Amino acid sequence: MTEPLQDQRARGIRDMFQGISERYDLMNRLMTFGQDQAWRRYAVEMAALPPGGRLLDVGAGTGSLAIEALGNDPALRVTAADFTYQMMIVGRTRHGAKGISWCCADALHLPFPDATFDAVTSAYLLRNVGLPEQAFGEQVRVVRPGGRVVCLDTSPPPRHMLRPLVLAYLRFGIPLLGHFITGHRAAYQYLPASTKAFMGPEAMISIMARTGLQDVDYKRFMLGTQVVAYGTRPSKLSTIG
16 A cells, blocks of 8 residues: 555654754754754743643654743743654753653644643644644644744745855755764755745634634744744634544
């Protein structure tokens, strides 16, 4: 029986992240010039968690955003979910990861009851799932009424005078750096290509609104190539994607 295309894509992405898991965090620091930590701090701020609240970080990888949130409030109850087991193995050994509950889960079918968490976050998840509306719908389902859904992801570089330089860095700089640091040049060709092919922030918040979120908005970073988008689950949902 032929494997469905969606399953083939998911398996390929899982294998790719498994291969780069050991150097994933180092590459993030290098290719973002250390700015990715600030973007995660902003994402945690936008999550507006209550003291000691419950956070789900979907597509958590090695736990960078979850660790940032827990460092901000050690009383938080943080669950980090990812479908690449090797990434979570690396994450469990990181400084600050103690106290995080780890869960191997598919972002399109989250194994949690409705309205479980005070906020749901994700970082660099959406461009790697084939059905972003379903992924957002699941996040809306598991967040409590009044809770926030926050997404940090890449965005195609907007048109400005530095756009040619940004495109050159995505096409040549990141793959070359990835080759020398991780030995997996193909992975760091895919990641910039997925950035250029991904939706812009207006399309992202449109999907977030369709899945039931209100007060959706976003903020750009790093010459427009990074976006934090967020919205609030209302008391009553008219739709869930």
